[in-house]
Amino acid sequence: MNGRMFLALVVTGVILADAPKASATNESVLFPGLEDDAGEQYPISQEEYLQVKPQYRPQIVDFPSREPAGTIIIDTKRRFLYLVLGSGRAKRYGVGVGRRGFQWSGTATIGRKAKWPNWIPPQEMMERDREAAKWPDGMPGGPENPLGARALYLYRNGVDTLYRIHGTREPHTIGRAVSSGCVRMLNADAADLFDRAPVGTKVVVVGPARPASYFNAEWTRELKHQPAKTWKQFKRDFRKLLNQWD
Numbered sequence: 001m002n003g004r005m006f007l008a009l010v011v012t013g014v015i016l017a018d019a020p021k022a023s024a025t026n027e028s029v030l031f032p033g034l035e036d037d038a039g040e041q042y043p044i045s046q047e048e049y050l051q052v053k054p055q056y057r058p059q060i061v062d063f064p065s066r067e068p069a070g071t072i073i074i075d076t077k078r079r080f081l082y083l084v085l086g087s088g089r090a091k092r093y094g095v096g097v098g099r100r101g102f103q104w105s106g107t108a109t110i111g112r113k114a115k116w117p118n119w120i121p122p123q124e125m126m127e128r129d130r131e132a133a134k135w136p137d138g139m140p141g142g143p144e145n146p147l148g149a150r151a152l153y154l155y156r157n158g159v160d161t162l163y164r165i166h167g168t169r170e171p172h173t174i175g176r177a178v179s180s181g182c183v184r185m186l187n188a189d190a191a192d193l194f195d196r197a198p199v200g201t202k203v204v205v206v207g208p209a210r211p212a213s214y215f216n217a218e219w220t221r222e223l224k225h226q227p228a229k230t231w232k233q234f235k236r237d238f239r240k241l242l243n244q245w246d
Contacts (some may be wrong), residue, residue, distance in 0.1 A: 041116050042143050048171040048186045056080075056094020056175045058189055063090035067204065072110075072165075072197060074183055076103055076207035079175045081165070081183065083196060093193065095165075096173045096184035097207075104181055105207040108163070110199050111155030116141030117166070144169060149187035150194040154203055165203070166190060 049057050056079070067073060069086035076097040082090040098104065119139045121132035139145055148167020153160060165183045167190035168174070174186060183205075185193065 040149075041141070042149070044149055044187045044191060045171075046188075048188055051171040052094055052174045052186065058091060058093050058192070060085070061090055061092045062088055063092070064088045065090070067202070070197070070201060072193075072201060072203045074165075074203065074205045074207075076105070076177075076205065079177075081185065081193070083193065091196075093185055093189045094174045096168065096175065096179055097177050098179050098181040099177045103177070103207050104163070105205050106156075107205070108154040108156045108161055108203045110152045110165075110197060110201045110203065111158075111160060112153045112199060113194055113197075114141075114151045114153070115194070116145070116149060117147045117151040119145050119147050148184075148190055150190040152190075152194065152197065165193070 061082075063082055063084065065071070065073065065082075065084050065088075067084050069084050071084045073082045073084065073090075074080070074095065074097070075082070079095055079097055081093045081095045083093075084090050118141055119135070120137075121129070121135055121139070126133040126136060141147070146166075146169060147164065148169060151164045151166040154163045154165065155161060163181050163183070165185065167187035168184040170184075171186050173179075173184060178184075
């Protein structure tokens with residue numbers, strides 16, 4: 001037995017020991033991270049599942065929905081991403097979501113996808129963060145890149161919202177509200193979703209009443225018709241987003 005096979009068996013044994021048992025919800029636990037990663041530009045750790053609570057590991061669950069199969073639904077309150085399978089079922093993944101003040105809701109579509117994507121820090125971050133300032137032309141993809149192994153770029157009306165569903169170099173943040181609005185997944189889960197969700201996939205984000213309005217000119221015009229207090233709060237949140245971009 002080689003070391004790779006031994007590690008896979010150890011991880012499987014620990015996960016199965018911790019995983020919730022099948023119940024009335026008829027849940028079954030899946031481990032895409034244990035699949036062969038031959039051909040990956042960088043290794044995807046098989047130990048990531050040990051760093052999250054059992055409920056945030058991928059599972060097939062009962063999930064009645066009016067959305068068609070293939071739709072992605074993100075529940076920011078419970079920190080779950082659902083890939084609708086149809087017939088009242090969905091594949092559920094644990095995610096990290098936007099922290100207070102950076103949460104949003106609404107619909108979008110996957111406009112493009114990338115494996116081991118580059119990360120381009122905003123100008124404001126480069127001005128205050130020496131590490132970010134090292135990458136004015138973008139940080140190459142890799143294990144230390146904040147976007148992790150995969151990125152699915154969310155668009156609306158053909159415009160990039162600057163929100164992404166992406167992997168992470170910090171698996172311990174799954175299940176927490178920590179980002180500036182992006183949705184984080186374990187790298188293994190992001191890679192699995194990447195293969196299942198083509199460009200054009202509908203994404204529904206369920207969360208607070210705040211719309212995903214920061215970057216689309218049409219949405220911004222709509223906000224201008226809101227009370228002055230709402231518009232001022234929007235501008236404050238926008239500045240925070242630029243200063244603390246994930």
